[in-house]
Amino acid sequence: MNDRYRLFGEIALEKQFVTAEQLYEALTIQARQKVEGKMDKQLGQILLELGYLSADQIAVVLDVLYPVREV
Secondary structure, X not given: OOHHHOOHHXXXXXXXXXXXXXXXXXXXXXXXXXXXOOOOOOHHHHHHHHOOOOHHHHHXXXXXXXXXXXX
């Protein structure tokens, strides 16, 4: 499967940075905020604020999603 088409939470879970329960909690918060018309937060930001992911772990997930290729 091409990593470009994978989801942030899927990769964080695969790398065991978060548990399924933590991911579900963050996704629930994200959905609730959207319904309430609040500013949309990225899933990584919510997981960071909850203390479930570090900035370094977010960088690892983003590198999988959007790898930088050196020319």
